[in-house]
Amino acid sequence: MLARAAASSAQDCWKRASRATVRAGQKREARVTKDGILELEQRRFKAMCDGDAAALGALLHDGLTYTHSSGTVDTKESYTRGVREKLWDYQNIKASNATVSIAGKAALVHCRLRIDVTVGGVPKVVESVALAVWVDDGGWKCIAVHSTPAGK
Helix, strand or coil, rough: HHHHHHHHHHHHHHHHHHHHHHHHHHHHHCCHHHHHHHHHHHHHHHHHHCCHHHHHHHHHEEEEEECCCCEEEEEHHHHHHHHHHHEEEEEEEEEEEEEEEEECCCCEEEEEEEEEECCEEEEEEEEEEEEEEEEECCCEEEEEEEEECCCC
């Protein structure tokens, strides 16, 4: 009788632990929305315009590849350094025609950008089409940006 009670108690404990694990897993795997990804993009643009390399770095994946519309390619480290040191002094970034596609733990943002930026002391207006890739790697981070000049 005692053995049966102990086995039953152990089984109940296992069931409770299993339900708790499922609940915890569900919280951890909360679905991101398209609006949530667009909000992250706006936070990224704000950090770029503010020259806030720390805020920007918190949004970027350590494996970031950032391809500028000029063809220059940066890593997370080189890009955040350039923002911090005002190599690119972003004044304004306006996104339009944004579409978001979410598949599993990846989200793609495709949009047209108008960027007012000073590069090497020279003010420029960059019109581009960009693709930003966000991944859920223990939190949503931007792992790739690829920008190309927009057609007229």
